[in-house]
Amino acid sequence: MEIVTIWMLLYNTHEEISGTKHLVSWNNHLIPKFLRLKMDDEKLTEQETALYDRQIRVWGVDAQRRLRKSHVLVSGIKGTIVEFCKNIVLAGVGSLTVHDDRMVTEELLSANFLIPPVENVYSGKSIADLCCHSLKDFNPMVHVSVQKGDLLSFDVDFFGKFDVVVVSSCSLSTKISVNEKCRRLSKQVAFYTVDCRGSCGEIFVDLQNYIYSKGKADETVECLLEYLSFEEAISIPWRSLPRGLSKLYLVLRVIEQFEEIQGRTPGEISTADFLNVQKLRKELCQIHLLNESEIPDSLLQRLLAGGARESSPVCAIIGGILGQEVIKAISGKGEPLKNFFLFDAMDGKGIIQDISQVQAPETEFGMGSVERVENIL
Template identity: 35%
Template sequence: MKRTNQEVDNTSNKKAKMTLQLNDEEAALYDRQIRLWGFDAQRRLRNSSILIVGGKALSNEVCKNLVLAGVGSLTIIDNENVTKEDLGSQFLVSEKNVGQNRAESMKDRLVRLNPSVKINIISDSIESKDTSFYNEFDVVCVTGKSLDSLIKINNICRENNIKFYASDVHGIYGYIFCDLLKHSYIQEKKIKYGDEFKTKKTELTEDYIPLEKSLGYEFKPEKSLKRFLRKYSSTYFLIYTLLQFQNQNKRLPKYLSEDEENTEDLNKLKAIRDALFKKYNINSAVLSDESLSKIIRNAGMELLPICSVVGGILSQDILNMLSKKELPITNWFCYDGFTGNGVIHKFI
């Protein structure tokens, strides 16, 4: 297929970025990291261009960690303004930023964290951007968006050979999904030679699939509920049900009060769960009605500790992917703050 001039230019720009080297000041600044994962890995971070969609609490955690690690450039896009409610969960904004654009409000503190990282701010909606907008980025990380937006952006990234992450937090629950296309990484193993241990490095590859395809994963029935839950966590089915509800109703479930159950939304969640469970003959005990009631109470809520956990794992995985050290998440990570359990599911 013949490439357009714009595609050729974008390819040239990405190759040009890879020629950048760490200067002495940067080498000193990132000395500990270079000792940990090597000079080449730090250089890859230095030459990376990352887009973060969304500027709420989860995004704050991810941006902070990526900036401290020394990525090349970080672009944040968000068209919404800081609210008073944001102050309880976001640490990159303050009271003076209420009413101001979220992404713009984050910039000052991020720059102070690491002036070596180029911070770009876009105060538009991601939905207003066309395909060409994404071409300058190596990684796109989308937070706080609905399923239809995630699928659309993921497909654009696939067409342009861009790594894709999606993540969100709903109260005590959180998830990460990644589509890294065909990803190469270095596996290190300690091998004993005589009385000494030496490190053996092997280059491996992992194939990923798009979000839409992963949601159509065909579950294999197990003879017992216990065996099924060892293989598939109930938290994934909770996240799946919530995403499908949001996609069908163009909103999240609404919490009414402690004394009044939102039976309408609960029944809609049950219908989504039951349809999936019937299709694959999954035991209904995997995801109880009580769990669905909990997700109604948690939907759309940001708790700083949960954002810190999920955001920390997400940013570390992005760094692993960029540095090509270790295998990144393949391809779902689901977190339940009630139990403290985080589970990786490979739905490929």
């Protein structure tokens, strides 16, 4: 099934999140601040209109033009990011910059269909170089390029060249640093983190102060969502979070902290670390005044056993949802995710968890839609 059809299945599946502020206007669609792209009355070419015909029918010409004017940076290319890159290149963003200086290994080939499984083709080349070459074939109208260097060394102005920044497969401190640099810019840059660990996946979204439009043509409701940074969100005491908080959220925070303390790269962890991870869990639960039973051994062991491996079907689901969310953010159409999305293939559930206020509610992410995409894959 074409990716546009998958997006249509996922589109508008969110329930309204508590705390959303509504501003009513008539026949006036407000574009998000960070995406007030210069439209210049520039029309799509005949070639673009023909290529994007089906998706234009879904989100309209204006949204397609905003996509064409947008610039996206991704860092850390594994299976989920590969799926995401494919989706937005097919959607027709203006440019995509890929960053990952790692050399190709057998492990990194597991869910990355952009890299040819022939050693003499990828030998000595970085992941970003190989993926860039393959992505160009998906849509020649999108400019795809490679950025080299240490992500932490890039200054604030570097991130100002982009409208959307997506990071993956990096340390906790790197996520916090990049997010903080994006927030220091005078313009608003949409920031996302995404990771898959075995059968589980997580997306974090920071759109800062985001305004989007919803409603019919005769009456448009402008909605304001206020986001926390990644550091602010994960710093909220666990005891203050809702009773229905996803256990997966807590497990991921424990593993993330363990990797940071031990200086491990994400996924460089195994069942041999279980006792030490249990010890850290106990310490964190004491700090957060939370019962250890809220972070079950079974889920911890499952994620540790997965290590750095990714499941291709899970990557496809998470990458598809992330692609849809970025398109929503760029176009200003549809209610965006706020602010964590968690998926576990074992029960087939995707949950939106608003970790931005005490006793924030959780919303199941269109269970039927997720199952339908899973069946398609």
